[in-house]
Amino acid sequence: MKKKLLILAGDGIGPEVMNEVKKIIVWFNKKKSADFEITEELAGGISFDKHGEPITDKVMKIALESDAVLLGAVGGPKWDKLEFSKKPERALLRLRKDLELFANLRPAICFKELANASTLKPEIVSDLDIMIVRELTGGIYFGSPRGVEKLSNGEKKGINTHTYTTSEIQRVARVAFELARKRNNKVTSCEKSNVMEAGLLWREVVEELHKNEFKDVELSHMLADNCAMQLVRNPKQFDVIVTDNLFGDMLSDEAGMLTGSLGMLPSASLSGKNKAGKFKSMYEPCHGSAPDIAGKNIANPLASILSFSMALRYSFNMDKDADMLDNAVKDVLSDGHRTADIMESGKNKVSTSQMGDLVITKLK
Known part of the structure; x- marks a missing residue:
């Protein structure tokens, strides 16, 4: 065919x-x-x-x-x-x-031949192989209400709404767990549950899915800002990272630069x-x-x-x-x-x- x-x-x-x-x-x-x-x-x-x-x-x-x-x-x-x-x-x-x-799949792979092209030390990034799974159709990029409105005092206010449902979180987390089973069997889920209710829901739903369907996969949780730091500090600690639309946008670009050039980074959206x-x-x-x-x-x-x-x-x-x-x-x-x-x-x-x-x- x-x-x-x-x-x-x-x-x-x-x-x-x-x-x-x-x-x-x-x-x-x-x-x-x-x-x-x-x-x-x-x-x-x-x-x-x-x-x-x-x-x-x-x-x-x-x-x-x-x-x-x-x-x-x-x-x-x-x-x-x-x-x-x-x-x-x-x-x-x-x-x-x-x-x-x-589900947006962004591998961050640093071929050992290109380790010197990274801004980090070669021993930190050589043979790096991370898969970032970014939720792609929800979150702040698609939430409503959104727009720019004029206020009575003459100022303007920009509005974007960050929302996620249980099913939206479950389906992207399931992709991450299934990918991890084919890799090094480890998932790191990233959000901002310390300051965002949507982040708290994200953590709860991922935890529940792990308990019910993926106990064999190692799961850890990490705040998104800490993940950004850890990607530079010790990127090889990660296998599969699953996160929302906004944080995934940022973290995948950061992980991409670990490899030396965005010109080396593919992606898949499923x-x-x-x-x-x-x-x-x-x-x-x-x-x-x-x-x-x-x-x-x-x-x-x-x-x-x-x-x-x-x-x-x-x-x-x-x-x-x-x-x-x-x-x-x-x-x-x-x-x-x-x-x-x-x-x-x-x-x-x-x-x-x-x-x-x-x-x-x-x-x-």
Whole structure:
């Protein structure tokens, strides 16, 4: 059966890094048993320029019918002055909402070959392997009421509401526990239960789920601000971190920089499974659109390539192929090839397209 992939390259460096992913997909189609059917559409600022919307209903329909969505990046200063509902980032939020992508998986892996690229000491980050599970469709980014209102004294007040229900917490915590069983069997749940009622509920629900279904998994709780400190102090103490939308946004970026560059970080966003055991999914690099380097062929495509590896693993159960692609990336790095963001003295600086070609060479 054909595996339907929707590619939304988006803005900035999105098209450049996605070009390298497409080359790898074509290689898999030619050399392996995979049969990927690619559809390419617009999302983000480029979609607004053509259609007046950051993502159209037509594209959303295709996304809902696809087996997986591959996203490049959206946004840039060109669209900063648009009203909020028209901003490129609304495409990303709509994809998450309509596809019901509640679990965001962000691995923070520091290949030993890149340990010197981190701002931390190599012995602190070398061979680091953390998985952050971020709740993606609730919390302060989606809660209501929200908005900006004028007060009677002439001031303005911005309002965002942080809310979570029991079921929202349970489903993302279950993802974290199940992932931990396949890794080092340890989950750290992060919130602010000392000052937030929603954080207190989060801790209680995670504790109850652990007691009822996952007693075999080691569980610890940590305040989110302490977690931010511990990620810098001793990141290898963590295996799987599960947290809410806001804290997950911050902690995953911090963990990402432990690896030396956001250009190395993939991510997966998953929905719940239907009765047939299938789920919706979207895969994207953690870096932004980086408009300052767009069109220069110097962006790092490895985060997007590793995001496709996550698609192979999670959406298509192609673990061996995912391992092969991951190892190809490691081999390229071991040979000393680097894009500008991870360049070190004595290494071979390569372009975006050259890096993609090198990965394919290793796959061969």
